[in-house]
Amino acid sequence: VTREDRFAEFLETGVLPLGFDAGDPEELGRVRDLLSDEAVWADPPAGLAERIMAGVEGDPGASAAGAAAAPAVAAAPASAVVPFAARRGRRLALALGSAAAILAVVALLVLPGDEPQGRQVALAGTDLAPEASATATVESRGSGEWIKLDVSGLESAPPGSYYQAWVWGARGGVPVGTFHLRGGTDPVILWAGVAIEDYPTITVTLEPEDDDQSPSDKVVLRGALPPGE
Amino acid sequence: MSDQDLGSRFAAGDPGAVRDAYDRYAGPVFSVAMSCLGDRELAADAVQQTFVKAWRAAAAYDPARPLGPWLYAIARRVAVDVWRRERRPTQSGHDRETDVAVTPLSFERTWEAFQVRSALQRLPDAEREVLRLTHYVGMSQSEIAEELGVPVGTVKSRAHRAHRRLAGHLGHLLEVTS
Numbered sequence: 195v196t197r198e199d200r201f202a203e204f205l206e207t208g209v210l211p212l213g214f215d216a217g218d219p220e221e222l223g224r225v226r227d228l229l230s231d232e233a234v235w236a237d238p239p240a241g242l243a244e245r246i247m248a249g250v251e252g253d254p255g256a257s258a259a260g261a262a263a264a265p266a267v268a269a270a271p272a273s274a275v276v277p278f279a280a281r282r283g284r285r286l287a288l289a290l291g292s293a294a295a296i297l298a299v300v301a302l303l304v305l306p307g308d309e310p311q312g313r314q315v316a317l318a319g320t321d322l323a324p325e326a327s328a329t330a331t332v333e334s335r336g337s338g339e340w341i342k343l344d345v346s347g348l349e350s351a352p353p354g355s356y357y358q359a360w361v362w363g364a365r366g367g368v369p370v371g372t373f374h375l376r377g378g379t380d381p382v383i384l385w386a387g388v389a390i391e392d393y394p395t396i397t398v399t400l401e402p403e404d405d406d407q408s409p410s411d412k413v414v415l416r417g418a419l420p421p422g423e
Numbered sequence: 424m425s426d427q428d429l430g431s432r433f434a435a436g437d438p439g440a441v442r443d444a445y446d447r448y449a450g451p452v453f454s455v456a457m458s459c460l461g462d463r464e465l466a467a468d469a470v471q472q473t474f475v476k477a478w479r480a481a482a483a484y485d486p487a488r489p490l491g492p493w494l495y496a497i498a499r500r501v502a503v504d505v506w507r508r509e510r511r512p513t514q515s516g517h518d519r520e521t522d523v524a525v526t527p528l529s530f531e532r533t534w535e536a537f538q539v540r541s542a543l544q545r546l547p548d549a550e551r552e553v554l555r556l557t558h559y560v561g562m563s564q565s566e567i568a569e570e571l572g573v574p575v576g577t578v579k580s581r582a583h584r585a586h587r588r589l590a591g592h593l594g595h596l597l598e599v600t601s
Contacts, residue, residue, distance in 0.1 A: 229558035233457035
């Protein structure tokens, strides 16, 4: 019987086996207690990764510092980061809903033969859709940001679900349109009422048809406007 | 991808490495923040600040050293800062928040939370679920069997394997305590 066997027995039963000489029982007890602590089981909220990536990809200063292997840089002050929940009790879904209601002009249209000369964002498939890719062409127009999404390799959304496109920035995410691809892969036209410079990350999520307006954690495509564009 | 490869990409300023680091360490970082703050929204705030600060300090990170403990150190510092912020009365005169942890937990306790969460993440899903139902939910083995739709014997063997594997992953903590 090894010391690890006895440690395993302790973790399982909470009783220190006879002859177990692995040190401070109080410390071992703390480790076992953690197994019943919410802290080690709770998961970060959905959408947090996208929010972080939006901050990272929209931060050319930091990116440049890293790419150039600059000397050590001090950590940024906490105030430079917009809190995930700036006010207690304000839920992400509410924030997204408000932002959508106030700022986003959401539309899903197909506009054949209307090719813009806009900026392009490459979106790569995630582990959920490794074969998928897309190119988003973004053009600022009088009524908002016109986004054409050319998707390839993405399966049609299963019945009871749909795809939703989002733009993400330091203030959070804004939904810019939904689609399903069940009738082919025509370019998908999206409209955003927020400036792409402020919301440089674009994601596509797979959403269930329910009344939850917050983004699911099933991100199938992700890309970001290159810094400085 | 090895932790060293990930650390090298991180230090080189590859934004994709932030996403990979998040996938690997967001759970343990969130555990540290939850341990300190006891509040999911504040903990999420701390996780966001941790990864953004880490990104901005990427050039200072030495990829020869493990990435996890470096992120842990940033996370704990951020969580304590969030705790201090929340304990201050607001500028508009509101009472200070009272539902955050009374005091930030010790370095040992938060480091143990980081380690335990990291070890749990390395378990097969089925074994981790048995541990969650046993320790966190507080179910008996027969209740778990019913919940999962498997024989009690299967639960017993999974639980035994899970605790054995967990003890192996936490062996370094055992060295520290011995």
